[in-house]
Amino acid sequence: MPGSSAKNYHVNGDKMVIGGVLNIVDGGQIQKNGVPIDIGGGGPTSVSWSDVTGKPTVIAAGADQATARVAIGAGTSSLVLGTTGTTAAAGNHTHAAATTGADGFMSSADKTKLNGIAANAVDAAGAVAAMKAKAQIAALTPIADPATADAPTVATLLNSVIAALKA
Known part of the structure; x- marks a missing residue:
């Protein structure tokens, strides 16, 4: 910030003035004008076990692992x-690696090999076999001489193929 005089403050010696003199003294305690202030939480204060709230009613303890498992209900x-x-x-x-006969990695x-297969790829040999098996495709008559076929004959045959594929 412009005009800021921010700095790191250290125990014993650094002072900061905010509506009075704040000192950080031994143990990290903060004092204002020489009087300790309570900033809540932390500090070297110890707490009695009986004063702890929200603690579990049973704490797993035992001479060995088996006893501890029983104490927490792990049997x-x-x-x-x-x-x-x-x-x-x-x-x-x-x-072991997976095989056709056994599961594995x-x-x-x-x-x-799997990475080499394109998305949505099909088994071309299987697709051709499926087309040959269709009765509509098998019933089509090929053009006798493609070199001499006229456009209407080719168009008619092509339309027949499309209709057979859709069937």
Whole structure:
């Protein structure tokens, strides 16, 4: 700000005047004109456990993990590492790549192949086979000699193909 004389204030020695002299003294206490002021919260004050409000009624404690789990209602759960569906996996465990016969992670080769397929791509061979299977397409008669076909004949055949595809 223009004309600002802001600075960092330090314990013992720095003074700031705001309607009186404010001092920061040992322990971070703030005094105004030599009298401590209460700015709320914090400070070196200790609080008795009985004065704490909103604390849980039960605090898990015990001589060992099993006792603590029982105290919080976790029963006899265990974090034993293993390889079954009822044990936890180690952080450095691995998974096999997926195959056509078994689930697993995708291999880098599979991911590369997948990335090479365009959005909305279709199986061209499957599409051709599906068109050949349509009776309307199979019933069309090809032009005998495309080099000598006239425009009306080509247009008629093209319209037949379009109608067959729509069917």
